[in-house]
Amino acid sequence: MSEVMEEQDFIASGQQEFLTFTLGEEEYAIDILKVQEIRGYDGVTRIANTPDYIKGVINMRGVIVPVVDMRLKFHVGEATYNQFTVMIILNLGARVVGMVVDGVSDVVALNAEQIRPAPEFGAALDTQYIKGLVSMEERMVIVVDIERLMTSQEMGLVDAVASA
Template identity: 60%
Template sequence: MFTKFESNTEQVDSTGREFLVFTLAAQEYGIDILKVQEIRGYDAQTVTRIANVPSFVKGVTNLRGIIVPIVDMRIKFNLESVEYDHQTVVVILNLNSRVVGVVVDGVSDVLMLQQAHISAAPQFGTAFSTEYLMGIGTLGERMLILVDIEKLMTSEEMALVESAVV
């Protein structure tokens, strides 16, 4: 499975924002489509484990000559682990200075959300960090947790990964 995404920034600015929708443990999440480079089926045989990296890092893979860290979002979000299957995919993200792959249960679609459909992220006090949440998107009965993937993947933990890979 291989899908490449391209989007028109001008269209996004005038009509809303596009989010790639993925699932983890029956919950839908959304990330900015402009950060998505491609979607690939997960193949454990192409991921090389690296010692002394955080547990959420499955390893690295070689993507057309670029070494890409692969992050398991279930572990990153403290969700129960599952067996990977044919639905499991890696979303390859193109972030400011790096390319990162995130393993998710599946990808369902791309949604356009108007600002009116995006609510602020709820505050949970100090028990749960919401610094990586952009808000909650609603479209009819659907609720999406909108993740600021740039903030999540450029955290101090990811800096540790980069230093281990280089």
């Protein structure tokens, strides 16, 4: 009973929970409601003629799941795979997508007022997938609109891979 009450208080307070993860030296956050599960990085089946950031597909309990390496997608250095590499499985409506990151940090609750708009960089940097920036203690966290990114036109190849 108290758990339900706490959840209602949380929603009424206007807070939202985000899962934070790292890519290189940077920290990112995504809406936790989009996260289905977190698992270690497994080998993937490579699909020919896909961009380098689409690592391939995995079979997860009978569902073919495309896997995107976010380090390659965001151009954050070379992708290395070790025992700390993590795959976040996202549930985006009718689509399940795997997202490879360096590590998962924490779950944080944020108010809308804490998220500052991303600065405009002109054509040099595409910020349409960034909800904003949050200053937390000594670090800056980039809040990503993961559903907008994964369902974008440029990621349309994910649909093609998933139906292959």
